[in-house]
Amino acid sequence: MTLSELVDETNDEQSVASYVQDLRKALRTNFYRKYPSSDRSFDFRAIEGRKYIKLVQTEEGRDSSVHAFIDKKTGEVYKPAGWKSPAKIVRYNLLDERSRTDCLHSADWAGGYLYLR
Numbered sequence: 730m731t732l733s734e735l736v737d738e739t740n741d742e743q744s745v746a747s748y749v750q751d752l753r754k755a756l757r758t759n760f761y762r763k764y765p766s767s768d769r770s771f772d773f774r775a776i777e778g779r780k781y782i783k784l785v786q787t788e789e790g791r792d793s794s795v796h797a798f799i800d801k802k803t804g805e806v807y808k809p810a811g812w813k814s815p816a817k818i819v820r821y822n823l824l825d826e827r828s829r830t831d832c833l834h835s836a837d838w839a840g841g842y843l844y845l846r
Contacts, residue, residue: 741824745804748823749775749782751833752806756784756796760838771838777801781815786838796840799823806832808843818845 753773760771769788773796776783784796798807798815804824807815820843821832835842 741804742801745782745799745801745823748804748829749784749799752797752799752823752836753784755833755836756838759836763838781807783809797843804829806843808840820845 753775756773757771761767770790772787774785774787774792776785780801781798782801783798785792786794786796795809795812797820798809799805800807804822805819806821806823807818808820810816822828823832832842
């Protein structure tokens, strides 16, 4: 791997991490817009693994379910197949501006935007 490829890969990973934070914010905003008087402590936690960033829904400070998997290098967003692995089909790509915009605009806290239509 050349130095420029390594720099590009590092920049992509930093961009993906930043876009994951944008997605977390969009999901929280969606929840509190739908439930403005909710007294539940509700958030999404990003857990970084070897290949994926796992977005985990938390309620009252406890992990409750996996919301999505995001490939750290490519920015591809996947619906979860279970706690440990993503489904096979890419739903969005956070490094592609149009796809990212669609993702952030469609994001809903319950994950309906991750289903194929």
